[in-house]
Amino acid sequence: MPADRGTPFHIGELATRTGRTVHAIRWYEAQGLVPGVSRDEGGRRLYGELHVGWLDLIDRLRRTGMSIAEMREYTALALQGKATLHQRRGMLAAHRARVAETIADWKRALSLVDRKIDFYDEWMHTGHRPPLIPAETPRVRALAPKPSKPRKSP
Numbered sequence: 001m002p003a004d005r006g007t008p009f010h011i012g013e014l015a016t017r018t019g020r021t022v023h024a025i026r027w028y029e030a031q032g033l034v035p036g037v038s039r040d041e042g043g044r045r046l047y048g049e050l051h052v053g054w055l056d057l058i059d060r061l062r063r064t065g066m067s068i069a070e071m072r073e074y075t076a077l078a079l080q081g082k083a084t085l086h087q088r089r090g091m092l093a094a095h096r097a098r099v100a101e102t103i104a105d106w107k108r109a110l111s112l113v114d115r116k117i118d119f120y121d122e123w124m125h126t127g128h129r130p131p132l133i134p135a136e137t138p139r140v141r142a143l144a145p146k147p148s149k150p151r152k153s154p
Contacts, residue, residue, distance in 0.1 A: 006048055008038070008040075010045065011025055011047065018055045032072050033072065033075050035078065061074075064095065066095055073091070116133060119133055
C-alpha cells in the first residue's frame, strides 16, 4: 500500500485528517494495522490517501467489535493482494453478521428501555402506578454443533 498516490504527508496531517491522535496512529502501526508506510530522507513517516481510508476502516471495525487479532489477520490478507479477496470478503461478511446480531440485541434492549420510560411517564401523568411491563422471553441463541472428531479404530 504505497503512500505515493497523490502528495504524501506526515503523521501530523494524517492525525488532523482522520481525527486520530499521533499516538493512536503509531499504536495502530505498531499493531501491524497500517501497512505500506514509507519514510522520507529524514526518516519521518509518509502517508497517503490510502492510509486515510485504511484508518477509517480500522476504526469502524474496532467500533463494531472486531478484535485486534482479527484486524491483523485482515490486514495480512490485504497485503497478499487479489489472491485473498474471497477470504477478506468472508471475514467481513462474518463480522457483519455479528454486528447485525448485536444491533438486533441492542434494539430489543432499547425497546425495553423505551417501554420503561413510557411506564414512568404514564405513572407521573396519571398519579397511578401502571401495570407491570411484561417480561420478554429471552432469546436462546442456537449454537452450531461442533464437528465430531474422527474415531480411531481399536
